[in-house]
Amino acid sequence: LMRPLQGWRGRGILVGTVTLCLAAGWALQTPGGVSLVVPQPNINATVAQNILLSVEYSCRGIATIEWKHVSSWGTTSIVEWRSGNYVNISTVYKDRVTTFKNGSIQLRNVGMRDAGYYFVTVMEEHGTNAYGTIIVNVYEIIYEDLHFVAVLFAFLAAVSAILICFMWLCNKSLHLFQKKTTHTLTASTTEEIELETIEC
Structure with a gap:
């Protein structure tokens, strides 16, 4: 009775190993996949200061980056751009935002209304998305x-x-x-x- 079970276990391990190798090879060959790192998830600033919302993303295809601000005053779209193509900055942030190739943005002359949550979404052309959040606290002098x-x-x-x-x-x-x-x-x-x- 024990021999068939041992044989079945051996076959299961073999099949599992082969499946894992095939999955790894498929993942390496697939052009999709995106990763996002947020080095500083909490930022403290004072009124009229410039802040850098720093992120770092990587993907195999062309990525679209989108930033949104959520606070007690509501949700506002800040900027959306596609690497190497276009930049669409909201009129509210037109003269206050600078974008960077790594997905980061700089926000100039912050006020009390700029406090809140900043959500960044990196959308890869093959359908893979990555998300990040930065909390910004703004204090008066x-x-x-x-x-x-x-x-x-x-x-x-x-x-x-x-x-x-x-x-x-x-x-x-x-x-x-x-x-x-x-x-x-x-x-x-x-x-x-x-x-x-x-x-x-």
């Missing part, structure tokens, strides 16, 4: 912090001015004291000379 820094700077400047004045007064007092001491010593020396002269 907090002017209260700048005010605090300005006040601190003014305080330090005032303290420095007071210290400089104090050092100047100390130096002046020391100079006057030295001058007075020198004058006293000179007067004492003169008196001693006069006394010696009288004694003589």
Whole structure:
């Protein structure tokens, strides 16, 4: 009873190996296939800053890249282009977007409405797609912090001015004291000379 089972297992392993080899060969010969890498899935930016939504794709055929922005204000198509053919930028982003060959885009002068999710789709001509997502957080410049820094700077400047004045007064007092001491010593020396002269 065991021998037929072992023979069947051997045949199954052989068939599986052959099938795997054929599948691998077919995959290598198939012109399709696309891969997409998102090196920085989270981006923090401040208002008016330029940001780079960086991706890297590879495919055997001609790819079409599409970027969309999804936020609480809705979904907006940013740009769509086909490698080597055309670039279709939405009118909302007309003067703010730069595309790159690797599928990345640069978004200039971001505002609070630019925060949200950015979806990139790479569509290969043979029907294979790849998807990526980047989350962008946009923060306002907090002017209260700048005010605090300005006040601190003014305080330090005032303290420095007071210290400089104090050092100047100390130096002046020391100079006057030295001058007075020198004058006293000179007067004492003169008196001693006069006394010696009288004694003589």
